[in-house]
Amino acid sequence: xxxxxxxxxxxxxxxxxxxxxxxxxxxxxxxxxxxxxxxxxxxxxxxxxxxxxxxxxxxxxxxxxxxxxxxxxxxxxxxxxxxxxxxxxxxxxxxxxxxxxxxxxxxxxxxxxxxxxxxxxxxxxxxxxxxxxxxxxxxxxxxxxxxxxxxxxxxxxxxxxxxxxxxxxxxxxxxxxxxxxxxxxxxxxxxxxxxxxxxxxxxxxxxxxxxxxxxxxxxxxxxxxxxxxxxxxxxxxxxxxxxxxxxxxxxxxxxxxxxxxxxxxxxxxxxxxx
Amino acid sequence: xxxxxxxxxxxxxxxxxxxxxxxxxxxxxxxxxxxxxxxxxxxxxxxxxxxxxxxxxxxxxxxxxxxxxxxxxxxxxxxxxxxxxxxxxxxxxxxxxxxxxxxxxxxxxxxxxxxxxxxxxxxxxxxxxxxxxxxxxxxxxxxxxxxxxxxxxxxxxxxxxxxxxxxxxxxxxxxxxxxxxxxxxxxxxxxxxxxxxxxxxxxxxxxxxxxxxxxxxxxxxxxxxxxxxxxxxxxxxxxxxxxxxxxxxxxxxxxxxxxxxxxxxxxxxxxxxx
Numbered sequence: 001x002x003x004x005x006x007x008x009x010x011x012x013x014x015x016x017x018x019x020x021x022x023x024x025x026x027x028x029x030x031x032x033x034x035x036x037x038x039x040x041x042x043x044x045x046x047x048x049x050x051x052x053x054x055x056x057x058x059x060x061x062x063x064x065x066x067x068x069x070x071x072x073x074x075x076x077x078x079x080x081x082x083x084x085x086x087x088x089x090x091x092x093x094x095x096x097x098x099x100x101x102x103x104x105x106x107x108x109x110x111x112x113x114x115x116x117x118x119x120x121x122x123x124x125x126x127x128x129x130x131x132x133x134x135x136x137x138x139x140x141x142x143x144x145x146x147x148x149x150x151x152x153x154x155x156x157x158x159x160x161x162x163x164x165x166x167x168x169x170x171x172x173x174x175x176x177x178x179x180x181x182x183x184x185x186x187x188x189x190x191x192x193x194x195x196x197x198x199x200x201x202x203x204x205x206x207x208x209x210x211x212x213x214x215x216x217x218x219x220x221x222x223x224x225x226x227x228x229x230x231x232x233x234x235x236x237x238x239x240x241x242x243x244x245x246x247x248x249x250x251x252x253x254x255x256x257x258x259x260x261x262x263x264x265x266x267x268x269x270x271x272x273x274x
Numbered sequence: 275x276x277x278x279x280x281x282x283x284x285x286x287x288x289x290x291x292x293x294x295x296x297x298x299x300x301x302x303x304x305x306x307x308x309x310x311x312x313x314x315x316x317x318x319x320x321x322x323x324x325x326x327x328x329x330x331x332x333x334x335x336x337x338x339x340x341x342x343x344x345x346x347x348x349x350x351x352x353x354x355x356x357x358x359x360x361x362x363x364x365x366x367x368x369x370x371x372x373x374x375x376x377x378x379x380x381x382x383x384x385x386x387x388x389x390x391x392x393x394x395x396x397x398x399x400x401x402x403x404x405x406x407x408x409x410x411x412x413x414x415x416x417x418x419x420x421x422x423x424x425x426x427x428x429x430x431x432x433x434x435x436x437x438x439x440x441x442x443x444x445x446x447x448x449x450x451x452x453x454x455x456x457x458x459x460x461x462x463x464x465x466x467x468x469x470x471x472x473x474x475x476x477x478x479x480x481x482x483x484x485x486x487x488x489x490x491x492x493x494x495x496x497x498x499x500x501x502x503x504x505x506x507x508x509x510x511x512x513x514x515x516x517x518x519x520x521x522x523x524x525x526x527x528x529x530x531x532x533x534x535x536x537x538x539x540x541x542x543x544x545x546x547x548x
Contacts, residue, residue, distance in 0.1 A: 099301075105304050
């Protein structure tokens with residue numbers, strides 16, 4: 001790896017979050033170092049001039065072209081940034097132009113951050129879903145459980161909470177989660193509150209070794225964290241899920257994004273978008 | 275608007291979340307209807323053939339080209355999807371090819387979902403930050419408050435909790451939040467626990483009308499939700515923040531993404547990435 005990192009600018013008229021996330025997955029393909037500078041909210045000609053000047057100064061200072069990822073809807077602002085002494089990767093217009101031809105429609109050049117626009121139904125659903133998930137975390141409330149799109153079950157620390165929050169934040173899905181605890185295993189029965197919601201139940205499981213490690217970070221040396229106990233709880237929970245034909249997956253090697261996407265494929269078909 | 279929606283496929287070797295988010299902001303530029311179908315985890319030749327066949331069947335059925343957004347690192351899989359009877363917008367290779375030239379490096383063609391890869395530091399930080407934010411929501415714990423990157427303060431329901439969760443989930447930022455309540459205003463002092471953390475404090479405020487509306491959804495007709503009371507709390511909170519020179523912003527017209535991005539600009543400089 002070269003020691004001198006190449007500068008990467010993320011320039012957007014909005015938050016630039018999509019451009020940033022995308023740029024990371026592109027840049028991860030190259031075995032060299034990058035230094036990132038975010039320039040969000042570049043939504044006026046004035047701010048575009050400031051951004052342009054910052055990019056050009058960087059080019060002069062380091063004697064090489066910075067890489068610039070842009071999502072800029074406004075053509076005038078976009079043109080200014082495109083005129084910089086940089087390598088500009090124009091995420092927006094690269095795809096809008098061919099789409100105009102294919103769809104035989106002119107694009108509106110309106111700010112396109114609809115997923116993040118607080119006046120939309122989609123945004124309101126996301127916030128409502130976050131509140132719902134927080135109120136129904138760890139089985140703490142049975143109120144309005146019938147409103148849940150999905151109810152995650154699994155042993156403590158199997159990844160239910162972050163998955164629920166991600167489903168809410170990204171997709172506006174109302175998810176509750178309910179821990180399966182030793183009491184349930186002794187009784188050999190799912191918590192009675194869940195019996196009327198079978199079609200909404202989805203299970204998470206996890207390898208015993210990994211669970212023990214996670215629990216030991218929380219409560220070192222406890223019975224709760226002991227490998228034997230983890231193994232027992234996981235076996236019982238899986239048997240219980242299988243008995244009730246609850247679909248489940250293992251979170252051991254999956255990120256919350258991967259778990260959420262998989263659950264979404266199972267519980268929810270795609271919907272029309274706007 | 276035309277009544278017959280055009281089909282949009284999101285095809286990815288990973289979750290497809292970035293491609294989906296990005297496609298929404300692009301498609302929002304066109305005043306027509308779209309129907310979205312997600313095809314995540316297309317990471318084998320077999321799955322690529324299945325995806326190809328689904329796309330082609332759709333093209334035949336509707337007699338027009340579906341729009342296909344792809345993020346496919348593997349060139350063989352990518353080529354297969356590119357051969358479909360669709361308009362393919364290849365987010366990945368469109369930008370990797372010119373970058374190879376500019377950087378004078380070959381890309382690794384390795385799966386690029388590093389932000390979501392559970393073995394990375396970045397992913398572990400995100401999960402740890404989510405747990406931290408949940409443990410330090412609504413002032414419920416002062417333990418390890420010194421570990422917080424930022425502590426949000428503001429009146430109840432000003433948007434602190436979802437902002438903290440977003441900062442954690444997207445950026446791995448440890449954020450706590452602390453409500454400013456009538457007791458604090460009567461005493462005319464910030465909660466004493468916060469006094470040693472001034473440099474980490476950031477305030478959220480909100481318009482009284484909007485706050486009253488949000489609180490009324492929770493507790494209809496309560497004093498808590500009354501416009502007069504909201505106005506009082508907001509004025510007191512803003513005065514308190516100004517007195518202590520705590521930077522603040524209004525969440526009234528901002529999404530959690532916009533609030534988080536703004537906070538990030540203020541509290542945290544950009545860091546080198548991998």
